[in-house]
Amino acid sequence: MSARDDDCAHCDAVCCRLTVVLQPEDRIPGYLTTTTSAGLHVMARDEEGWCVAVDPAHMHCSIYETRPEVCRRFVMGAPYCSAIREDYSASRAQGIPLVMY
Template identity: 40%
Template sequence: MSIRIQNIPTTTVTCANCQACCCRLEVMIITDTGVPKQHIAVDEYGAETMLRLDDGWCSAVDRETLRCTIYENRPWICREFEMGSYECITERTDSM
C-alpha cells in the first residue's frame, strides 16, 4: 500500500521567490538583538513584539522587495525561522 501526499509545493524557496509570509506573523522579542525601537510594539503587560502596520506586515519589511530592512538586528525568532523549512512551506501554503 502506498500513500500519496497531495498539495506539497515542489518549488524551492529562495530569496528571489520568497513571499515573506512569515513577516505577517506575530513575532515576540525574547532576546536583545538590537531591534530598533521604532519597530517594537509593547503590550499592556510589557511584552515586546515586532510592530505590525495596518496592512498586517512587519514594519521592518520593505514592501517593494519583501526583504528585511533590519536583517542584521532581526529578532531571534526570525533568525530561527529558516527559509524553506517545514514551517516556511506551511505558511506559504496557508497564505495561498
C-alpha cells in the same frame, strides 16, 4: 511545492506576517516595536499585517543584519515555512483576508 517556489525570492515575505516576540538580547529600535495587550514586546506590524521592518519596495528585511533572534531561527523551506506559505496562498485564492498571530 517546487524547489523554485520554495525560496524567499518567490515569496511575499509571509514569515514576516507572523508575530515576532523580541528577546532580551535583541537590539531593535523602539519605533519598530510595540507591546501587545498581553504585555509581550514584539515587532510592530503595519495595517496589512507585515512587520514594519519589511522594505515594501523589495519585500526584504530592512534590518537583516540586526534582525531579531526569532527571525534568525526561522528556517526557509522547513515544514513551518511551507505550511504558512500554503495557508497564505489558499487564503489569497479565496479572497479571505489573512491575519496571522
